[in-house]
Amino acid sequence: MTSITAIFFDLDGTLVDSSIGIHNAFTYTFKELGVPSPDAKTIRGFMGPPLESSFATCLSKDQISEAVQIYRSYYKAKGIYEAQLFPQIIDLLEELSSSYPLYITTTKNTSTAQDMAKNLEIHHFFDGIYGSSPEAPHKADVIHQALQTHQLAPEQAIIIGDT
Template identity: 25%
Template sequence: MPFTAALFDFDGTLADSFAAITASTNFTRHHYGLPALPEAVVREYVGYGLPNLMQELVPTANPAAAVAVYREHHAGIARAETKLIPGVAETIPELARRGLRLAVCSNKSVTFTRDLIAALGLAAYFDAVLGPEDVGGRAKPDPAMLHEGMILTGGTVGTTVYVGDMAIDVHVARAAGLPVWLVPGGAAGKESPAAAGPDRVLTGFAELLDLLRG
C-alpha cells in the first residue's frame, strides 16, 4: 500500500536551526554566569524539548526560569538564524503537489515551529504543525504527537511514514507503529541514530521524491 501521509520532525530534519539554538542556549548560560558552549556540544542535547535542554546545559538555573530567558532571546533571532536543510525547499512542495498529506511533529515550542515554517515559505504545504502543547505536553518519544498527526492528515499506521534525524525519532515512530526514515546531518544526540534501527537512512532529503510517489 503506498504512503498517503508523511510526518516530519523539524530541527535537523526540515531546518538547520542549530546556530539559533546554540545562540539562545549560550545567551541563557551567560545570564546564569556560565561559559559559552560550541555548537557541536549543544547539538548533542537537541531534540528532547527545551525544558530538557535547559536542565542539561543550564544546570544551575531553575528550569522554568531558564526556559523563559531562552524563549525571550530566541524570539528575536530564530528567523534570521534558521535555514532549510538542502533539498527541503524543492521536495516539500512537490510532495504536496503529488497529493501527500504532510504534518510536522516537533518537540520544539509549537509557537516557534509555526512561525519558522511560515517564515521559510512552507506553511501552505502542511496540514498541521504540532508541538507538545497540542497533545497535553507529551513530548516525543511519547507517540501522542504522531497519533494526532495521523488524525489531521487522514493517515493510518499502514499509510503514514515518519521522517526524522535522531534516535528519538526512531523510538517515537516505533511507539506509534510507523516506519521511520532518517535524513543525514541533523542533531548528533547521545545515541547513534543508525544504531537505533531506522527502516531507512536517506542519502539526502530529496531522496523522498523517489520514495513517496503519492
C-alpha cells in the same frame, strides 16, 4: 497491506538547519543566568530533546523553568530567523504536496514551529504543524496528536526525520 496516505516531517535537522539559532539561544540563556555555557559539542547534544531535559543536565532544578523562558523568548525573537532551509527542500515539498498531505511534527512548541515555517515560506505546503506542549511534551506525543487529529492510523503515515 496499508498504503501510505500522509507524510510527517521533523523540522530541525530535516527540513531546516536551525543549529546557529539554537546554539545562540542556549549561549544567551546561560549568559543571562550567569552560569558558564557548555561547549559547542554539548550544546549540539541539546538539539532535539525537550528543553527541560537538556537544561536538567547542567542546571539546578530551580533554574530550569527560568532557562526555558529565557531560551524561548530569545529564540522566538531572533533564533528562528537564523534558520535556513536545506538545499532542494522546496522542490521536495512541491513534489510531495501534490500527492500527499504533509505535516510537521517537532519538539519545538507549535507557535515557534509555525512562525519558522512562515518565515521560511514553507508553511503553505503543510496541512498541519504540530509541536510540543504541556499535553504533548515528547515527539511521540506530538506524532500521536497529529495522527488522532487527522484520523490516521500509524501505518498510514511515514515519518521523515534525522533521529
